[in-house]
Amino acid sequence: MISNGPSRTFTHEAVAAWFKRLASSEWERKFPSDLLEKGRRFYRDGYLSTLDIQEHQAIITKKENREESYSVVEWNEKGPEIRTSLNDESIGIAMATAGLYEIEELISDLQADDPLLGENFEEEELEDPLTHDPCDHEKEEPPQEARWRLVIRFEVSQRGLRAIPEWNSNSGSRCPVYGNNHANLEDTDRPALMRFVNEATVQGFEFQKNLGEFILSDWKKVAKLTDDALPTWEKSFEVEFTGDARLLKKGQQILTWEIEARNRDKDEMMLRENFHLGNRRLGPDQVRKVTNAKKGTTFLRGHGLVRLDQGQIDDFEWWQRNKGNAKRASWPRYMLFSLFARKYLKTRADGKLENWRNAIRKLDAKKGGDKLSFLRPYQKSGIASLRALHQLGCHPLLADEMGLGKTVQALALICSENKSDLPDLVACPASVVPVWVQEAKQRFPNLKVRVLRKDDCFGDSVEPSLWVASYTQLRRHRHLLDQARFRFAVLDEAQLIKNPKAKATQACLSINARKRLALSGTPIENSALDLWTIFRFLMPGLLGSRKELERALLEDAPSTLLLLRRQVTPFVVRRMKNEVAKELPPKLETHLPCPLNDEQRKVYRSLVTGGLNDHGNDLRAAIKLSSVHVFSLLTRLRQACCDLALLPERKHLTSCGSKGEILIEKLHDLSVSGSKVLVFSQFTSFLAILKKNIRQELPELEVLELTGSTRDRSQPVDRFESHDGSIVLLASLKAAGLGVSLKTADYVFLMDPWWNPAVEEQAIDRAHRLGREKPTFIYRMVSQGTIEERVLQLQADKRETFQQVIGAMDNPSSLSDYFSSLDQLIELRD
Numbered sequence: 001m002i003s004n005g006p007s008r009t010f011t012h013e014a015v016a017a018w019f020k021r022l023a024s025s026e027w028e029r030k031f032p033s034d035l036l037e038k039g040r041r042f043y044r045d046g047y048l049s050t051l052d053i054q055e056h057q058a059i060i061t062k063k064e065n066r067e068e069s070y071s072v073v074e075w076n077e078k079g080p081e082i083r084t085s086l087n088d089e090s091i092g093i094a095m096a097t098a099g100l101y102e103i104e105e106l107i108s109d110l111q112a113d114d115p116l117l118g119e120n121f122e123e124e125e126l127e128d129p130l131t132h133d134p135c136d137h138e139k140e141e142p143p144q145e146a147r148w149r150l151v152i153r154f155e156v157s158q159r160g161l162r163a164i165p166e167w168n169s170n171s172g173s174r175c176p177v178y179g180n181n182h183a184n185l186e187d188t189d190r191p192a193l194m195r196f197v198n199e200a201t202v203q204g205f206e207f208q209k210n211l212g213e214f215i216l217s218d219w220k221k222v223a224k225l226t227d228d229a230l231p232t233w234e235k236s237f238e239v240e241f242t243g244d245a246r247l248l249k250k251g252q253q254i255l256t257w258e259i260e261a262r263n264r265d266k267d268e269m270m271l272r273e274n275f276h277l278g279n280r281r282l283g284p285d286q287v288r289k290v291t292n293a294k295k296g297t298t299f300l301r302g303h304g305l306v307r308l309d310q311g312q313i314d315d316f317e318w319w320q321r322n323k324g325n326a327k328r329a330s331w332p333r334y335m336l337f338s339l340f341a342r343k344y345l346k347t348r349a350d351g352k353l354e355n356w357r358n359a360i361r362k363l364d365a366k367k368g369g370d371k372l373s374f375l376r377p378y379q380k381s382g383i384a385s386l387r388a389l390h391q392l393g394c395h396p397l398l399a400d401e402m403g404l405g406k407t408v409q410a411l412a413l414i415c416s417e418n419k420s421d422l423p424d425l426v427a428c429p430a431s432v433v434p435v436w437v438q439e440a441k442q443r444f445p446n447l448k449v450r451v452l453r454k455d456d457c458f459g460d461s462v463e464p465s466l467w468v469a470s471y472t473q474l475r476r477h478r479h480l481l482d483q484a485r486f487r488f489a490v491l492d493e494a495q496l497i498k499n500p501k502a503k504a505t506q507a508c509l510s511i512n513a514r515k516r517l518a519l520s521g522t523p524i525e526n527s528a529l530d531l532w533t534i535f536r537f538l539m540p541g542l543l544g545s546r547k548e549l550e551r552a553l554l555e556d557a558p559s560t561l562l563l564l565r566r567q568v569t570p571f572v573v574r575r576m577k578n579e580v581a582k583e584l585p586p587k588l589e590t591h592l593p594c595p596l597n598d599e600q601r602k603v604y605r606s607l608v609t610g611g612l613n614d615h616g617n618d619l620r621a622a623i624k625l626s627s628v629h630v631f632s633l634l635t636r637l638r639q640a641c642c643d644l645a646l647l648p649e650r651k652h653l654t655s656c657g658s659k660g661e662i663l664i665e666k667l668h669d670l671s672v673s674g675s676k677v678l679v680f681s682q683f684t685s686f687l688a689i690l691k692k693n694i695r696q697e698l699p700e701l702e703v704l705e706l707t708g709s710t711r712d713r714s715q716p717v718d719r720f721e722s723h724d725g726s727i728v729l730l731a732s733l734k735a736a737g738l739g740v741s742l743k744t745a746d747y748v749f750l751m752d753p754w755w756n757p758a759v760e761e762q763a764i765d766r767a768h769r770l771g772r773e774k775p776t777f778i779y780r781m782v783s784q785g786t787i788e789e790r791v792l793q794l795q796a797d798k799r800e801t802f803q804q805v806i807g808a809m810d811n812p813s814s815l816s817d818y819f820s821s822l823d824q825l826i827e828l829r830d
Helices: 012-023 033-045 089-113 190-202 219-228 230-236 243-250 284-293 310-322 335-340 351-361 377-391 406-416 430-443 471-476 503-509 528-538 546-555 557-571 598-615 619-642 658-673 684-697 714-722 757-764 787-798 812-817 822-826
Strands: 007-009 050-053 057-064 067-076 079-084 148-157 160-169 174-176 206-208 213-216 238-241 253-263 268-277 297-300 304-308 346-349 424-428 449-451 466-470 486-492 513-519 587-593 676-681 702-706 727-732 747-750 776-782
Touching: 012 050, 012 089, 012 190, 033 089, 050 089, 057 089, 067 089, 079 089, 089 190, 148 190, 148 243, 160 190, 160 219, 190 230, 213 219, 219 230, 219 243, 219 297, 219 304, 230 238, 238 243, 243 304, 253 310, 253 351, 268 284, 284 297, 304 310, 335 351, 335 557, 346 351, 351 557, 377 406, 406 430, 406 486, 406 513, 424 430, 424 471, 430 449, 430 466, 430 471, 466 471, 471 503, 503 528, 513 528, 528 546, 528 557, 546 557, 598 619, 598 822, 619 658, 619 787, 619 822, 658 676, 658 684, 658 747, 658 776, 676 684, 684 702, 684 727, 702 714, 714 727, 747 757, 776 787, 787 822
Parallel strands: 007 050, 148 238, 253 304, 253 346, 424 466, 424 486, 449 466, 486 513, 587 776, 676 727, 676 747, 702 727, 747 776
Antiparallel strands: 050 057, 057 067, 067 079, 148 160, 160 174, 160 213, 206 213, 253 268, 297 304
């Protein structure tokens, strides 16, 4: 091997042709030994100037003192034929042999850089058809065995697997094939060398010029080599394994990986990851090497090729992303549930942690608050479960179905604890603040309650009290939370902090409290990511990173939801009305068909036609290009189903809609019987139309309103609850969906279905609450054959289980997951 050589001009096809010739012949035997030796010296000393390799000839030149001489090598049936411009033909022949050595070196170089070079040369094709004569075996003597045989020596280094080609003589002498110190040898097995160069390159070896060896750095490729090529190489070449390279004979060995958890104190534990090969545990250096290899194969000194159990790859990569600082000494004990929930992660906990984990799984929900006679048995049991989880260092989610008294349970829990020098804090929607104040005043008169106002400070009270803060006020007091400490921190309607970027959410996440509690009857309102934010407040880290959860839901939602259930179930207390409040009368739900009138059908079809013309029928593409305009179209269609006067271009025209007519027909009958009626709609403008029409048709029937513009919410609610005769309350879903109790309502009309069934359920449960003695009748008014029927279809899919992702349906971005085309979503069907 030389460090500098001639400038070379060649094509891929030309080198391939010369590779075939040189590999299939013993061309050195064609030249006298003295000229061959001189050619080797020219090659070593870098004597040549240029090398022009063509398919049928090679031109070798030497330029010295501005004079240029050349030799041309052509190949015929007898082998190389040489022409030279030199008067001294012997020097011309030596130049030609030096050129052939240069071509062999070029072949080695190109094999390392371009594995495709040898693709056309199978072993059985090495014979040059130009020189082959079927009768040649009768004319020629069998070739003599080369005096120097090729030996491939394998060694393992930090860089990978080294393959070192060497010449081995019959007498046992050794010398390198390549390198500055290689010997000048005759009778070497060069065809074997060419075959090895080709096969090594195919396997991924790279030729190291300065060392005269081949290196394979990818241990995964080494593993494939041991399985596929090495057995063949041992038959084709003389192969030696030295040192740890002998361990390649074992093939790949499978590592097992586990997390070992040890108890530290009542709140924290220590984690250590272990790798085992059989019964042997790997040391720290070996662990680092395996970790760096991730899901690939690596080589461990003294062990050989190893790789992680492929079933554990996903969990292993999850751990690498979430373990944080490798030097982290302690973890919250609740993270054990995050680890145990992984399907293939083997977790081994010590005795104390195992007892702690079993205590959570088998909560002894002893009855608590026996002195509070107004508590129902299931409420006492719930309080006991929440208290037990707090005592075990966990922070629970009370997710009882709406109407089962989550507020009173939270207040009872706070009051049952010993007095503290720290205040307590409840954060809730502004509309619910009066509910907390009233409930505390009525049930827990000794509890000092303060509503957080603009100029209040958490530490300005002489004795600890319960602060009740709206999410808006809490956001405004964010600057005080870093210094404030609380005993209890309770988030009511916790699903409202689902957006982690919202300032109100960030304020909640900055609360410093000994014990945390979240209340929500619908913790998953839009997607499983809502649940992530709630548990980010309760127990940070339990559900991993938000980005990872989002990615997992996109890639494999069913498996991810199962994993989430395993992680959060131990910390969720949830009871259903039909399980614990059997004395509560049933709610009877009915779909009330509302056919569009002729004018509505005409306008609806016109909107559908215009929408398809504007957006095309590819729903996914339409949403991607213009989600705002698609959502606007859907809103217009829903408005047309309610009343045409809701449409912007018909705002000043007379009311026209079958739903309003059907509602007034029902109210005629219900008002005679003295029934109380709740009417919900997404559109406050529709409520205004209904109010006007009801007063015209039923002037003696009292009509109340509860919308976002209602300043004093308690006034219409109290009037509705205290009224003895028939009365109607027109309410918007958002304004009346939280924080009010309307348990005297006999009938509930949902005028227009909404994408998210949880929002409707919240509204219905304003009426279907504890204390009601008669059934509650629910009417869902649905325009037949329209987009409203598709909304119900989507709701049905999402109601199958509470823990299923409901879908981000506050905008149309997820609609393409349920409907294949825009026409399928909006068409008017007969």
